[in-house]
Amino acid sequence: MVTHRLNPEIHPGIAPRPTLRRRLDMAMRALMPSLFVVVSMVILSADLGLPGQAELSFALATGTVFFWSAHRPASMTAVMTFCIGLIGELLGFGPPGVLLFSLLVMHGVAHLWRYGLSRISFLFAWALLGALSLVLSLFGWAIACIGSLTFLSPVPSLFQMAVTIGVYPTLSALFSWARRTVADPEQA
Structure with missing residues (x-):
């Protein structure tokens, strides 16, 4: 006789009705990471006079994509990452395609691992994010040098990497809380 070991449900057969309100709530909770990135990009694309606005926008986008691709891939799919990158490219003034490529690389590495x-x-995940942000920031610097046909200073790219590394612990703590509460589709 073969027995199957399935995890027993706490209350088998009992689930909330799939009403329109519940489905919308689940969809909004699943889209919360993407909406966070888009809203932060829109706010940081305005002329607020903050030093390092473009670098902060890059840091928030890459940190968010890295965290959610690793911890809840259903909330940060490749299509969502592409759309976020496209919106970031339309709002930003960097070399064309660099942000989109960077976000897709972050998503691919985090999703794969x-x-x-x-x-x-x-700390190891933070180190991986730091290494990726170094490589992607230097890639953006190389593309900017090629696009302008001059040797530009790499200091802004290194500052972008430093901001990305520095912002990630705060983002990770915020997203760890959100993953259990407001961004959990199962809580709807």
Whole structure:
């Protein structure tokens, strides 16, 4: 006789009705990471006079894509990442295609290594994000040098990397809380 080991449900067969309001709530909770990035990009694209606005926009976008692609891939799919990158390209003034490419690389690496990232310490994930942000910032610098046909200073790219590394612990703490509460579609 073969027995199947399935996880028993707490209350089998009992679930809320799939009303329109509940489905909309689930969709909004699933879209919350993408909406966070888009709203922050729109706010940071305005002329607020803050030093490093473009770098902060890059840092928020890459940190958000990295976290949600690793911890809840259903909330940050490749299509959503592409749309976020496209919106960022339309709002930003950097070299064309760099933000979109950077976000897709972040998504690909985090999505590919999501099982390993969920089992390792935060410091290793932070180091991986730092290494990726270094490579992608230098890629953006190289594309800017090629586009202008001059050798530009790499300091803005290194500042962008530093802002990305510095912002990620705060983003990670905020998103860890949100993953359990407001951005959890199962809570709808």
